[in-house]
Amino acid sequence: MPRLQLRAADERGAVAVILALALLPITLVVALAIDYGVYAQACVQANLAIDAAAMQAVRAASVAYAGGTTSTASLVLLGQQAGQAWFKAQLGAVPFGTATSSVSVSYTASPSTFTALASYSGSVAVPFPGPLALGSWPMNGTSTATITNAYVEVLMLLDNSSSMLIGATTTDIVALQNATxxxxxxxxxxxxxxxxxxxxxxxxxxxxxxxxxxxxxxxxxxxxxxxxxxxxxxxxxxxxxxxxxxxxxxxxxxxxxxxxxxxxxxxxxxxxCAFACHNDPNNNDYYGLARSLSPAIQLRLDVVQQAAAQVVSTLQGKEQSPGQFLVGIYQFNSRIEPLYPAAGSPEAGPDLVAAQAAIKSVPPDLAPNDGNTNFPLAANTLASSVTPSGTGNSAATAHKNLFIVTDGLEDTPGSRVMGPMTSASNEQICTQFWNKGFNVYVLYTPYLPLPNPFYLSNDKQYVEPTGSSPVLAALQACARYPGNFFQASNPADILAAMQTMLASALNSPARIAD
Known part of the structure; x- marks a missing residue:
């Protein structure tokens, strides 16, 4: 007995015993922590991917809608496919996990709203399944995104100065020069x-x-x-x-x-002369000559009118409710003049038929000194009169956009020289619109090469598309972002550029629903 009592009182082996007894739960806790860390990482990755999938689904459907697709079934299918593909791409390789997604897209007219419900389900094969008999842990999640092509206002500031009366194509230029x-x-x-x-x-x-x-x-x-x-x-x-x-x-x-x-x-x-300069009210000038020739000569201004009218036509086809789209048409040369709505009216109006008629009636500038492009005057005048952009929830709070179309060359009496169009001044001028919430889009229409001695020695450095052109730099400064600046010279490219500008204006930002 005394020996047994001594052994019982001896504590020299307690640490080993306690450690042996604690080792199992410690191992289980560490394994569980590692398993949970892997699981949590997989869930975060999957949740981010499903949010991105929902956003991409509504964005793809909206872009297709803005680009001209009107079939609801086609838009919905396109959005679903885009969302599923985006989920797979964003998910990547989840460590120890697999997941599949399901994306549904719905469309509501008036105004055109796309909603995507995206969900995923999967499992994570944890690294230490044995002790707790948990071979895999389930994971799932959902996300809803919405995008609305809401009430939108588009103001068009169209250059109709004499320099916009250049032949629209090389063929038209040659025809004008052969006639003069x-x-x-x-x-x-x-x-x-x-x-x-x-x-x-x-x-x-x-x-x-x-x-x-x-x-x-x-x-x-x-x-x-x-x-x-x-x-x-x-x-x-x-x-x-x-x-x-x-x-x-x-x-x-x-x-x-x-x-x-x-x-x-x-x-x-x-x-x-490659320009149909208009300086006589009775058309006894190069403009009248160009209009009298057969076959007819197409001018740059003609192309701009066609492209702008097509923008309004696209809006007509997409309008889901009366007054969803507001348009304002302004011509500018040495001055600015509203064509629709008329002077004294609001900056834009809902009558798209009248807006289209106004575009088609844009006159060539009647200018004894061959006109000029006074962009600072036109832009400053318009900026001082427009009201700020809104949320897009109503016609009174429409998202606002400004489309500027110009060749950027200014004439002054006596000689063709660049006026006050510089990068710094243009950025300052156009900032007025940006500060009012407008998206500003600029379409720069540089000249096609002209075999004219005066042009070669005076104008070429300003208007032909080169990286150092002051016109190019000034108009890029106005647009602010590369995606808001376009450059086109031939008719097809001008038409495509204005349609792209419109698609961007109609594509409101998508958001994750609360």
């Missing part, structure tokens, strides 16, 4: 920016006394040396009173000459 190889002495087109008379057969007009010469003989001839007060000057009423000679030598326009493509041309602004 010579600029005869004494006509407006020969004298360019300092013409003595601005029409043929009717009273002349101009900007200053130096541009107008009075009749000095009974038959109404003009005195180019006259510098007195402005007076009427009548040219023979013969249309077109412009040489259309195809002679190899054409030097009668005054000044030096240049040889281009084997033909000699007068080195004045309009010989040969």
């Amino acid at each position: 190889p010579c600029s005869t002495q004494g006509t407006n087109e020969a004298q360019g920016m300092s013409a003595y008379a601005w029409n043929y057969g009717s009273a002349a007009y101009g900007y200053g006394p130096g541009n107008i010469a009075p009749p000095t003989t009974a038959n109404g001839s003009c005195n180019p040396a006259y510098t007195g007060a402005a007076a009427a000057c009548t040219y023979p009423a013969t249309f077109p009173n412009i040489s259309r000679s195809n002679s190899a030598s054409c030097t009668n326009g005054g000044g030096s000459s240049a040889t281009i493509n084997g033909r000699q041309y007068s080195n004045v602004p309009n010989a040969p």
Whole structure:
């Protein structure tokens, strides 16, 4: 007995015994912690993937809707497929786990709203299943996302200055130049920016006394040396009173000459001319000449009108409720003028038929000095009059967008030079719209190459698409983001660019539902 009592009182082996007894629960706790960590990581990864899948589902359906797809079944199927593919891509390889997804998309009109319900289910094969007999742990989750192409306002600021009367394609440019190889002495087109008379057969007009010469003989001839007060000057009423000679030598326009493509041309602004410049109210000018030719010559302004009208036509096809889309049409050159709604009305209106008619009626700028593109004046004037963008929940709180279409070249009386269009000033000007919640989109329409001596020595550096063009940099600064800036010269690209601008304007941000 004493020996047994001594052994019982001896505590020297207690640590080993206690450790042996505690080892099993400690092992179980550590294994469980590792298992749970793996499981939690898999669940986080899967939950993020299902949120992304729901967002992608409604975004894909909305983009297709904005791009022209109108079949509800097609939109729903597209959204479901996009959501499932996105879940798989975002989920990646889940450690020890597998998961499958189910994505459903619904569409509600008035206004067009897409809702996606995405769910997933799966399991995680934990690293230590043995002790607790838990070979795999189930995981599942759901996510709902919604996107609404809500009430949207689109303002179009369209450049209709004389430089937008360039031939729309290389073929049109060649046709115009073939019709105007010579600029005869004494006509407006020969004298360019300092013409003595601005029409043929009717009273002349101009900007200053130096541009107008009075009749000095009974038959109404003009005195180019006259510098007195402005007076009427009548040219023979013969249309077109412009040489259309195809002679190899054409030097009668005054000044030096240049040889281009084997033909000699007068080195004045309009010989040969790829622009249908409009400086006579009776169309006795290059604009009238272009309109009289057969086959008809398409001008850059024609293409812009067609593209802008197609934007409104697209809106008409997508409108789900009256007044869902508001449009404002503005033309600008040396000034800005509202075409729809009329001056004194709200900045935009719901009558899409009237808006389309206004676009089709955009006139060529009637400009004695070949017009100019005064973008700072136009943009500042418009920015001061518009109201801030809203939530898109109603016509009164529409999401607002501004589409600017221009070639960006400014003419000033006397010579073609760049006006105050710089990156810094444009960014400051356009910031006014951004600060009011507008999305600003810019379509820059640079010139196609022109074989004209005046153009080559004066305008080429500004308007042809080069990385160093000041016009390019200035308009990019206005658009602010690369996705809001477009550049196009040919008709198909201009049409496509404006449709892309519209699709972006209609595609409101998606959000995860509460």
